[in-house]
Amino acid sequence: MSAKDDIVIIGAAETDELGKLPHMSTTGLHLQGARNALADAGMTPADIDGIATVQTPGPVAIAHAMGIEAKWLDGTGVGGTSFLFHVRHAAGAIRAGLAETVLITHGESGRSRVDAPGWGRSPQSLNGQFEAPFGVFGPPTAFTLTALRFMHETGTTLEQLAEVAVAQRRWSSQNPRAAMQDLATVDDVLASKMIAWPFTLLMCCLVTDGGGALVVTTREKAEARGYDKPLVHLLGAGEAADSPMVSQMPDMTSFGGFKRSSAAAFAEAGISHSDVDHLMIYDAFAHVPLYGLEDAGFVGRGEAGAFVAEGNTSPGGRLPMNTNGGGMSYTHTGMYGMFAIQEAVRQVRGEAAAQVEGVERSVVMGNGGMFMAGATLVLGRSPR
Amino acid sequence: MPPPTKPAPVPTPETLPFWEGCAAGELRIQRCTSCGKHVFYPRPACPFCYSTELEWVVSDGTATLHSYVISHRAAPGFAEDVPYVIAIVELPEGVRMMTNLVEVEADPEKLPLDMPLRVVFEPRGDVHLPLFAPAGSAA
Numbered sequence: 001m002s003a004k005d006d007i008v009i010i011g012a013a014e015t016d017e018l019g020k021l022p023h024m025s026t027t028g029l030h031l032q033g034a035r036n037a038l039a040d041a042g043m044t045p046a047d048i049d050g051i052a053t054v055q056t057p058g059p060v061a062i063a064h065a066m067g068i069e070a071k072w073l074d075g076t077g078v079g080g081t082s083f084l085f086h087v088r089h090a091a092g093a094i095r096a097g098l099a100e101t102v103l104i105t106h107g108e109s110g111r112s113r114v115d116a117p118g119w120g121r122s123p124q125s126l127n128g129q130f131e132a133p134f135g136v137f138g139p140p141t142a143f144t145l146t147a148l149r150f151m152h153e154t155g156t157t158l159e160q161l162a163e164v165a166v167a168q169r170r171w172s173s174q175n176p177r178a179a180m181q182d183l184a185t186v187d188d189v190l191a192s193k194m195i196a197w198p199f200t201l202l203m204c205c206l207v208t209d210g211g212g213a214l215v216v217t218t219r220e221k222a223e224a225r226g227y228d229k230p231l232v233h234l235l236g237a238g239e240a241a242d243s244p245m246v247s248q249m250p251d252m253t254s255f256g257g258f259k260r261s262s263a264a265a266f267a268e269a270g271i272s273h274s275d276v277d278h279l280m281i282y283d284a285f286a287h288v289p290l291y292g293l294e295d296a297g298f299v300g301r302g303e304a305g306a307f308v309a310e311g312n313t314s315p316g317g318r319l320p321m322n323t324n325g326g327g328m329s330y331t332h333t334g335m336y337g338m339f340a341i342q343e344a345v346r347q348v349r350g351e352a353a354a355q356v357e358g359v360e361r362s363v364v365m366g367n368g369g370m371f372m373a374g375a376t377l378v379l380g381r382s383p384r
Numbered sequence: 385m386p387p388p389t390k391p392a393p394v395p396t397p398e399t400l401p402f403w404e405g406c407a408a409g410e411l412r413i414q415r416c417t418s419c420g421k422h423v424f425y426p427r428p429a430c431p432f433c434y435s436t437e438l439e440w441v442v443s444d445g446t447a448t449l450h451s452y453v454i455s456h457r458a459a460p461g462f463a464e465d466v467p468y469v470i471a472i473v474e475l476p477e478g479v480r481m482m483t484n485l486v487e488v489e490a491d492p493e494k495l496p497l498d499m500p501l502r503v504v505f506e507p508r509g510d511v512h513l514p515l516f517a518p519a520g521s522a523a
């Protein structure tokens with residue numbers, strides 16, 4: 001692929017801290033992530049001509065706060081996977097000549113809720129009529145609703161569900177920035193506080209404050225600037241929608257967002273599963289990575305639970321997955337996708353806390369809402 | 385401050401016949417007269433063939449337990465219900481809906497997937513909600 005069409009991530013960084021940050025607003029977290037990503041890219045706001053981010057506060061507010069006169073803006077907001085969508089949209093826009101260098105930001109005061117958007121949904125919305133009346137209380141009681149059906153159809157056991165959390169603690173125990181660094185056993189996971197049967201606390205993601213940002217441009221531009229870190233090439237990407245309500249998924253045991261976006265991304269990248277050295281699958285809850293492994297075809301139907309339990313995704317395994325510790329043990333602001341991309345970039349560059357040896361290609365799979373929208377990125381150390 | 389009340393749906397023009405049905409003790413869903421498929425949630429056009437010729441039919445009030453969680457955290461208004469079952473049930477026509485299970489203990493041992501259920505209607509705000517009980521329990 002020509003240097004002009006080869007899209008690269010030239011800047012990637014998170015906020016200085018993650019966790020409980022009541023001294024920072026939602027917008028402040030966006031802007032700190034942006035500052036750190038620009039510094040990583042060796043750029044200033046004057047180098048940016050495109051902005052993509054979610055509400056809150058949206059691309060206009062971020063551009064304005066940074067003094068950027070953007071000529072391309074994207075406010076796609078489809079939940080936690082939005083930032084994967086933004087990377088794909090930025091690539092398309094850059095190739096089409098609509099922008100040269102795009103800044104993608106995330107900031108969320110998920111825990112302290114400083115200037116955070118409200119939870120409320122109109123009682124006239126679909127959700128307000130057909131889900132909220134039944135006492136769903138955010139993701140812990142709605143996102144989890146499909147799991148018993150998945151386990152029933154695939155033969156996945158409760159212990160295997162717990163193994164997802166156990167495997168990720170093995171990674172987070174090597175990561176000083178992770179919120180939860182203690183190793184956990186299956187018994188620890190199953191004995192933790194019951195949240196929504198069959199999900200205990202340790203099978204659920206954290207709720208934190210934090211942010212991060214990416215700078216996306218062409219290899220041509222990156223090479224002209226003499227960038228000194230390994231470039232991270234976007235080899236393929238895909239996006240897809242499933243259902244706006246978890247209760248209306250066509251199939252509760254498979255996520256169309258993972259299935260279709262991964263097929264598109266793999267086809268564009270021209271890779272097969274054996275070419276993947278490192279994997280990030282959005283883990284708001286322990287069942288989600290199991291869906292991802294099956295929906296993307298890394299394993300066969302009903303094999304994901306055993307695959308994880310046998311250590312294949314753990315340190316030393318053949319498919320290292322969620323190596324930052326994931327949303328369950330690293331951080332989860334609410335829209336976790338940005339952090340999954342950040343870890344993939346670190347792994348491809350060779351600068352992760354729990355670095356996997358020789359990562360040539362990394363795949364990131366994001367979920368938005370509760371099995372609402374999905375996206376997949378294939379990132380590589382070498383151009384396509 | 386009074387304790388929070390459970391959220392009540394507010395119908396829209398598209399969904400009003402469904403809620404009117406619940407108030408009348410009927411579980412009404414849409415059926416496409418063009419392709420014959422059933423549709424839930426209520427919509428102006430069929431998602432399978434895009435026909436706007438949808439009619440309202442009365443489902444027989446039976447369902448099976450498709451999936452569920454037992455919530456140990458109270459949503460606003462649900463403090464006295466904890467632990468409570470949030471379920472997805474499947475009607476004989478193949479459509480699914482979210483609901484709560486009633487007249488059954490919130491115990492996984494008592495809640496095998498695919499168990500037969502029957503609808504009961506509970507007043508809430510200005511509407512009646514379709515909830516489901518084990519098919520064999522007393523009406």
Ligand SMILES: [Zn+2]
Pocket residue numbers: 416417418419420421430431432433434435
């Ligand atoms: Zn039709």
